[in-house]
Amino acid sequence: MRELYPLIEPYQEGKLQVSELHTIHFEESGNPQGKPIVLLHGGPGGGCPPFYRQYFNPKKWRLVMFDQRGCGQSTPHAELRENTTWDLVNDIEKIRENLGIEKWFVFGGSWGSTLSLAYSQTHPERCTGLILRGIFMLRQKELRWFYQEGASYIFPDAWEAYLKPIPTDERDDMLTAYYQRLTNPDPEVRLTVARAWSVWEASTSKLFPDTALMQNFGESEFAEAFARIECHYFINKGFLKSDDQLLANVDRIRHIPAVIVQGRYDVVCPMISAWELHRAWQEAEFIVVSDAGHSMSEPGIRSALIEATDRFGE
Template identity: 85%
Template sequence: MRELYPPIEPYYEGKLQVSNIHTIHFEESGNSQGKPIVLLHGGPGGGCPPHYRQYFHPEKWRLIMFDQRGCGKSTPHAELRENTTWDLVNDIEKLREHLGIEKWVVFGGSWGSTLSLAYSETHPERCSGLILRGIFMLRQKELRWFYQEGASYIFPDAWEEYLKPIPVAERGNLLTAYYQRLTNPDMQIRLEAAKAWSIWEASTSRLLPDPELMQKFGENEFADAFARIECHYFMNKGFFEPEDYLLLNIERIRHIPAVIVQGRYDVVCPMISAWELHRAWPEAEFIVVPDAGHSMSEAGITSALIAATDKFC
């Protein structure tokens, strides 16, 4: 089993204005002369915590991480305007050009895998490799499973807490009910919904629930951006047309070296999506971690991801 590399600090941090509204925060760490790799965080709206740096050999990689629009250290916080999948794809390209990088490896998990696929299918010539984890393609069956009915059968106790902000009469469409509250001008209503939404995901992310993760996801600032931006994207079906857009365009990237890592018992992003991607893209190495859920911090997933990043550098 592989373990995380020791903690490191970024050697550079910066801001990049990407629209009239949005400025994204980015950082570089590791070796400034190393092989470039960009990390696309989850959510959308999750941001990049410092421990993400520890998945990459600090002497071999030039690691670029950035907080996507509206979250982390990017501004304005929790902003939904000009915040779509294709805005983020453009931001990644602007950042690559800003840093003078010709090609880079793209690393993304959960929503980060969605964005990695969208970016690489748009700019395959800029990708030297893909490392994907916890596959999510933002299709209706995936959203229904986690936010309406399915995962609720496995975590009925956590589901009960998720339902609390929503009156019984509105529970036939929980995404819509949550969206109405997460966009409410009353901050008390907004935060109650945001915390319930975020804690639901934290409660189900690991094979063995992690109280510290639930506490972090329930913090006001994090929950507000995470829940608002996620629900905004989900209400808009990921801004994909048709919903199978990522699978339908896989031919554009089948020549790119890739690794797909999936926890067998991932409840947030069930393995069916990773399996369907694997069937459409058999050239990519497919790794199923038999004793893991969704979180990249679970031992088996951590080990597989570090083995992948070591292999690509």
């Protein structure tokens, strides 16, 4: 099992105004002369905690991380306006150009894998490789599984807490019921459902439930951005042109070196999505971690990701 690299500090941090409304916080760490790689965090709305830097050999990689619109240290906080998949794809390009990087690797897990696919399929000429984890292609069957019926059968105890803020007569469409409350002008209403939404995801993210993760996801500032932005994207079907857009456009990236890492017991992003991507894109290396769920911090997934960054870093 590979362990994390020691925690390092960024050698550069900055703000980039990407629209009249939004300003993005970004950082660079590792080796300024190393191979450029951009990390696309999950959620949407999750932000970049410092430990993400520890998945990359700091002597080999020039790591770029940024908080996507509305979350982390980007502003305005929890903002839904001008916040779509394609706004984020454009932001990635603006960051690349601002840093003077011609091409780079792309690393993303969960929603970060969705955004990695959207970005690389839009700008394949800018991608030297892809490292994807916990595949999520934002299809309706994936959303129904986690937010309506499916994961509820495996975590019925945590599901009760997710149902609790929603009246019984609205539970046939949980996404809509949550969206109405997450966009309510009353901050108390928003915060109550934001915590329930976020803790539901934290409760199901690991093979062995992690109470510290649940507590972190329930923190008010994190929960509001995470829940509001996720639900905003999901109610709008990811702003994709079709349900299978990311799967249908694999031909655009087939030539790019790639590895897909998937936990077999991932309940948040079930393995069927990774399997279908693998079947459509057999040129990409496919790694199934037999004793893991969704989280990138689970030992087997952590190890597979670090092995991948090491190989590509050479």
